[in-house]
Amino acid sequence: MSSKVDTLRAAYQRWDDTRAADDSVWLDxxxxxxxxxxxxxxxxxxxxxxQRAGREEMHQYFAGLRNDWTMEFYRPDEFIEQGDRVVVYGECAWTNKHTGKTARTPVVALWKFRDGKAIEFFEFYDTAAAFAAAKPD
Structure with a gap:
């Protein structure tokens, strides 16, 4: 297992353990x-x-996420590394604070690293489930 995978595995574990309360795991x-x-x-x-760029905007991303959603769980099941890229596949569930509805979805994260630091992140999930959970009845 590579140091990129080790680092991501630990970060996702911390993210799940704190139910999205600890931004520092990603900001670091x-x-x-x-x-x-x-x-x-x-x-x-x-x-x-x-879309966000840099540390301050990433912090805004997390603030907005937590303003509207509560994490139920985030479980990465598979890490695939090739060169400077790591693909993470798993499942997560988030409950919308305004509607009380939960979106449970497979999730894929594409990471790109340079000199030991992440420089790109692109997340994919079931947008239909997420938008449905965010939409009031």
Whole structure:
């Protein structure tokens, strides 16, 4: 197992253990020029998921996420490394604080590293489930 996989495995464990309360696990991982993208792309109901760059904007991403959602769990099951990239596959569940609805979804994260630091992150999940959970009845 590589140090990138070891680092990510520990970060995801901390993320799950704290139910998304500890941003430092991710902020310590990112390098200069970091870019975060999400399949939700900042659309209505998932505004927090707009593209972000750098530490301050990543912190805003987490603040927006926690403002609207409560993590139920985040479980990465598989880590696949090739060169400077790591793919993480797993499952997560989040409950929307405004609707009380929960979205449980497979999740895929694409990471790119340079000089031991993450410089790109792109997350994929079931957007239909997430948007449905964010939509009031």
């Amino acid at each position: 991982l990112i390098g200069d020029g970091f870019v975060l993208r999400s399949i939700g792309d900042g659309k209505k109901g998932m505004e927090f998921s707009a």
